[in-house]
Amino acid sequence: MVEKDDSPGPLTRYFDVLELIASFSGAITLADVSSLLDLPKTTAHRLLKGLVRSNLAQEGDGGRTYQLGERITRLLHASAEEGWLASLAGPHLRTLSEATSEACFLARLVGARVFVVVSQAPDVKWRQLVAEGLEMPVNAAASGKAIMAYQSKELIAEALSHELPTPTSLTHNNRRWIEKEFATVREQGYATCVGEIYEGSAALACPIILPGGSVFYSVAISGPTERVTDKKMALRLQALRTAAGALAKSLSLGANIKSRG
DSSP, X not given: OOOOOOXXXXXXXXXXXXXXXXXXXXXXXXXXXXXXXXXXXXXXXXXXXXXXXXXXXXXXXXXXXXXXXXXXXXXXXXXXXXXXXXXXXXXXXXXXXXXXXXXXXXXXXXXXXXXXXXXXXXXXXHHHHTOTTOBOOTTTOHHHHHHHTTSOHHHHHHHTSSOOOOOSTTOOOOHHHHHHHHHHHHXXXXXXXXXXXXXXXXXXXXXXXXXXXXXXXXXXXXXXXHHHTSTTHHHHHHHHHHHHHHHHHHHHHHHHHHHHO
C-alpha cells in the first residue's frame, strides 16, 4: 500500500513566497522571507531567484527587496471581468470624450494581442469603429503601439511572429520599422495612427503606466484625420495624459480589490 504524502510540495512554497511579496511589495527582503516562513536563507534565496527568473517577481532597491513581477501582474489584469473594467474606466472615458468631442476607448493586452474593452463615443459611426472586443493591431493601431512598445523583447517577438495586417497603403508590417516606431512611442510617451487602419481616420493613444511601471492598458481617441491631428492636437494629448494618469490609479486599485475577492 502506497502511503499518502500530505507534505507541501515545492509549488506551495513558491506560492507562500509570492503571497509575502504581494503583501509587502517593494519592502520585503531575503531575510524577511527566511524569517517569516522559517526557511534557511539558502532555500529562501533559491525560491526568490526562481520566481525572478520566471518573471513572477522582480528585484528592487539594487536587488535587496522584491515585488510582484510583470507576468503575475499581467495575469491579474487579464483575468479581470470586462464589467469590472467598464465600471472603473467608464467615467474617465466619458470625461475624455466630452473634453475632446471624439470617440475614446480603453484597450487591454491579452497575451500578445490588444483588444478594445470599453469605449465611449458621441457619434454612432465612430463608436462602431472602436467597438468592444475589436482587436487593435500592434503594427498599426495607436492603442496597440502604446501598449506593445513597453513590453519585454520576448513578448514583442511573439506579437510580431505572425503575419501582420496591412489594411491600407499607409500600414507598415516591416519588423524594423515597427520596432523603431515603438522606440518613438517610448521617447515621446504617446502613439499615433494616421490612416493606418482606416483611410481618413486618425488616433492618438497614451500608455497607462501602473505603479511599478507595467503597461497592460492604453487610452485612445479616434476620429477624422483633419480633426484629430489639427492645431489642437497638443490639447488632446494633454487630456489623454490626464486620463491615463487617472485610469492608472483606478485600475491599480481595482486590481488589488479584485485579487482579494
